[in-house]
Structure formats: C-alpha cells, structure tokens
Amino acid sequence: MAWIHSSLPVLRRIDIERKTNMLVSNKLKYCSYCRKSKWKLAAIKLAKMESNNLEESVTSLSALETTTVVDTIATAKESNFYRKFRHIPKTLKDMEFLSFKWKGKYNVNYFVDGRNSSEPILLVHGFGASIGHWRKNIPFFVEAGYRVYAVDLLGFGASEKPRLNEYSLELWKELLVDFCCHMQRDKKWVLCGNSIGALLCLMVGSDFPNLVDSLILLNCAGGLTSFRESELSFPGAVLYRLVRLLLFNSLTGPLFFRSFRTRENILKLLNQVYIDKGAVDEYLLEILHLPSLDEGAEHVFLKTLGGSPGPSPEKLLxxxxxxxxxxxxxxxxxxxxxxxxxxxxxxxxxxxxLKLISLPKTGHCPHDERPQQVHEILLPWLQNNKNI
Known part of the structure; x- marks a missing residue:
C-alpha cells in the first residue's frame, strides 16, 4: 500500500504529461485557410507552459483548444488605444474567404468584414504575401467603422495562378479597379497597401481619382523590381541584364524558384526585413510558403520578376x-x-x-511588425480626414 501511495504522484504527473502532449498534438493539426482543400494553415503560437504546475498548464491549453492563432503582440505596456479595443482579437482566429470571378474566368480570393453601409477600405499586400498579412489590422479597421476588404492579387495567396504571358503592375491595377467597382461602385475608397501593394494604390489613385478618397502607403516600393535598368550605369545595366537572363530563363528559372521558395530561405528573408524577430512567427512563415507550392506559382514568380518594373512613385505622386x-x-x-x-x-x-511618418527600429512591413504604432497613427489620421 505504501508503494502504491508513493507512486500516485508519479502516475498523476505521467497522466498530466500525456494529456499535455495530446493537447499540443491536437493544436498542431491543420485548419482550413480557404475554400481550396489543398490550402492549409498550421495552428501556431501555443500557450507557453511557464508555470511549474503542469495541471494548470493543461487547463490553459484546454481553454485555447478552439483558437487557431494566438496573439503575438506583447500586452505588458498596452496603450490607451489598445485598452479601448481590448475585446478585439489582434490576430484573426478564423478567416472566411470569398471568391470574386474576375473577367468572368479568374478566381480571386478576398475577405470582407464590417457594416455594408460603412466607408470601404481595401488592403493590398506586397509581393509574395496574401490576405493573412493583414491579420493584425483588419479587426481594428472594422471597429473604427470601416467596411474592410482584403484581396489576394492574381497569382498570389489563394487566388488563381493562371499561366499568363505577363504578370505586371498594370494587370493588378486593373484588378483592383474592377474589384472596387464591383463591390461598391457608388463610394470612394480608402486604399491601403504595403510594398508593391502601396505602389499599386498610387497607380489607382493617379489613374482613377474619382474612385479614391485617401491613400495609406506602407514602405512603398520603387517598382516591381528594386531598380530599373535605366537607373544604372552602363556596366551595371549590362550586368543586371545578364543576371536576369541567367536567373529567369526556362532552364535555370524553375531551379532558382524551387531553391528560393524553401521555408529556410523564406525565414532568412523575413529575418532580414523584420527588425523585431518576435514578429516572425510560424503563421507568417506559412502564409508566405504555402502559396508557393500551388500549381502555377513558379510561372507567376518568374514572369513577375522577369517583367517590367512599372511606374515609379516619383512619377505618380x-x-x-x-x-x-x-x-x-x-x-x-x-x-x-x-x-x-x-x-x-x-x-x-x-x-x-503627403504626410510622411517614419518608424524607428522597424523594417519592411510596419503593419505586421509594429501594428500598435501603425494603428495609433493611421486611424486618427483617417478620422481627421472624415471631419475635414
């Protein structure tokens, strides 16, 4: 009896550990990301079991069992803004997607939330990203009273990836204009974009002023590629053309893409452009990596980087x-x-x-890396425009 009594704590601990492992295993199951069954997103950022009390940790994990994504924003020093909107998830737990049939043949993935009568805002991601890159921002736009749309550009995210002769900024600009007109033709839109998404917003604002109310640009790209051949010296232009020929031809291009799209390389790139490494989580890695496995992703990648850089911000502004x-x-x-x-x-x-505000110790994607700072600047600026 004494042996059984002394063994009970050990057996209890083993049982708790078994339950913990089972819950962790369940958390790592995949959940649906969009209407395509082959597209999956991992459930990540499990609760950290910092307590020595394993039973308490199991209870906390059980409470999180229905959560897909756990908040990654530190709450130790929350601002008044975040206290006001405490009930809003800072990452979207469940994202339901719809499909827009563009030109009657291409399926374009999009997300919408907010009252239909509210002012519309369209979120446009950068190269290689998708709707999920706005997961920390959408709830705050909705709470601020906007009808929020986010779209996966043709060839990216969960949108179709057809084998077109060209993927260009002009193509995506046309998509954004058609999307806005189809969703809410009678209203002016707020356009918000990151990187090439910001450049696309500039293009729409320049060519279709009656469609746009205001623009929010986050680290606006100078073109579809970092620079243009015309901007280089003669030796540099020759070298640039040679590199493009070597990397994006039909023989070496596919090999370059398959090497580029690995999780390891994507993680290296993220660590280059995110100053706060804590913002580089498994969810972010997956929303960039998984679309690259889709049929047609290789074609889109090579056509995009091998194409025209498009207009510069200096010409559009x-x-x-x-x-x-x-x-x-x-x-x-x-x-x-x-x-x-x-x-x-x-x-x-x-x-x-144009009002320019720089964010110190921040990289290429401020909306995802420093969402609190971005919201505290962005939403009052939008409200002030409404008042004017």
Whole structure:
C-alpha cells in the first residue's frame, strides 16, 4: 500500500504529461485557410507552459483548444488605444474567404468584414504575401467603422495562378479597379497597401481619382523590381541584364524558384526585413510558403520578376490630389528610407498632400511588425480626414 501511495504522484504527473502532449498534438493539426482543400494553415503560437504546475498548464491549453492563432503582440505596456479595443482579437482566429470571378474566368480570393453601409477600405499586400498579412489590422479597421476588404492579387495567396504571358503592375491595377467597382461602385475608397501593394494604390489613385478618397502607403516600393535598368550605369545595366537572363530563363528559372521558395530561405528573408524577430512567427512563415507550392506559382514568380518594373512613385505622386499618409520603417533594407534609388524621405517633395511618418527600429512591413504604432497613427489620421 505504501508503494502504491508513493507512486500516485508519479502516475498523476505521467497522466498530466500525456494529456499535455495530446493537447499540443491536437493544436498542431491543420485548419482550413480557404475554400481550396489543398490550402492549409498550421495552428501556431501555443500557450507557453511557464508555470511549474503542469495541471494548470493543461487547463490553459484546454481553454485555447478552439483558437487557431494566438496573439503575438506583447500586452505588458498596452496603450490607451489598445485598452479601448481590448475585446478585439489582434490576430484573426478564423478567416472566411470569398471568391470574386474576375473577367468572368479568374478566381480571386478576398475577405470582407464590417457594416455594408460603412466607408470601404481595401488592403493590398506586397509581393509574395496574401490576405493573412493583414491579420493584425483588419479587426481594428472594422471597429473604427470601416467596411474592410482584403484581396489576394492574381497569382498570389489563394487566388488563381493562371499561366499568363505577363504578370505586371498594370494587370493588378486593373484588378483592383474592377474589384472596387464591383463591390461598391457608388463610394470612394480608402486604399491601403504595403510594398508593391502601396505602389499599386498610387497607380489607382493617379489613374482613377474619382474612385479614391485617401491613400495609406506602407514602405512603398520603387517598382516591381528594386531598380530599373535605366537607373544604372552602363556596366551595371549590362550586368543586371545578364543576371536576369541567367536567373529567369526556362532552364535555370524553375531551379532558382524551387531553391528560393524553401521555408529556410523564406525565414532568412523575413529575418532580414523584420527588425523585431518576435514578429516572425510560424503563421507568417506559412502564409508566405504555402502559396508557393500551388500549381502555377513558379510561372507567376518568374514572369513577375522577369517583367517590367512599372511606374515609379516619383512619377505618380504629382498626379494625386487626395490625402496621402506614408508610414515607413526606417531600417528596411529593401525599400530604404534615406538612400537607394527611391528613398522614402524624399517623397513629400513630390506631393504637398503627403504626410510622411517614419518608424524607428522597424523594417519592411510596419503593419505586421509594429501594428500598435501603425494603428495609433493611421486611424486618427483617417478620422481627421472624415471631419475635414
């Protein structure tokens, strides 16, 4: 009897550990990301079992059993803004997607939330990203009173990836205009984009001013590629053309893409452009990696990087009359703030309606890396535009 009595704590601990392992295993099961059955997203960021009391840890894991994504934003020093919107999830737990049939033949994946009568805002992701990149922002736009749309550009995310002769900024600009007109033709839109998504918003604002109420640009790209051949010296232009021929031809291009799309390489890229490494979680890695496994992803990648860089922000900005808010991560190595071919710090010179705010210790994706700072600047600016 004494032996049995002394063994009970050990057996109890083993049982608790078994339950813990079972719950962790269940948490790592995949959940549906969109209507395509082959698209899956891992459930990540499990509760950290910091307590020595394993039974308490099991209870906390059980409470999180229905959660897909756990908040990654530190709450130790929450601002008044976050206290006000405490009930809103800072990451979307469940995202339900719809499909827009563009040109009557291409399925374009999109997400919508908010009252139908509210002012519409469209979120446009950057190269290789998708709707999921806005998971920390959508709830706050909805709470602020907007009808929020987010779209996967053709060829990215869960949208169709057809074998077109060309993937270009002009193609995606046409998609965004058609999407806005189809969803809410009678209203002006707020357009918000990151990287090439920001450049696309500029293109729509320049060519279709009656469609746009205001623009929010996050680390705006200088083009579909970092620079243009015309911006280089003669030796540099020759070398640039040679590299493009070597990397994006039909023989070496597929090999380059398959090497580029590995989880390890994507993680390296994220660690380059995110200054806060804590923001680089498994969810972010998956929303970038999984679309690259789709049929047609290789074709889209090679056609995009082998195509035209499109118009520069410097050429587009003088044509825009609506208010523009430009937020810029100062430590972005891809679209530098102070140097490079298209430094963000010079953009206010091209448009008197442009308000530029830099974010120190922030990289290429401020909305995902520093969402709290972005919301505290962005939402009051939008409200002020409404009041005016």
């Amino acid at each position: 003088p044509n825009i009359s609506c208010p523009i808010l430009m937020l810029w991560g100062e430590d972005d190595p891809w679209t530098p703030y102070r140097k490079g071919f298209h430094p963000g710090i010079k953009f206010p010179e091209y448009n008197k309606n």
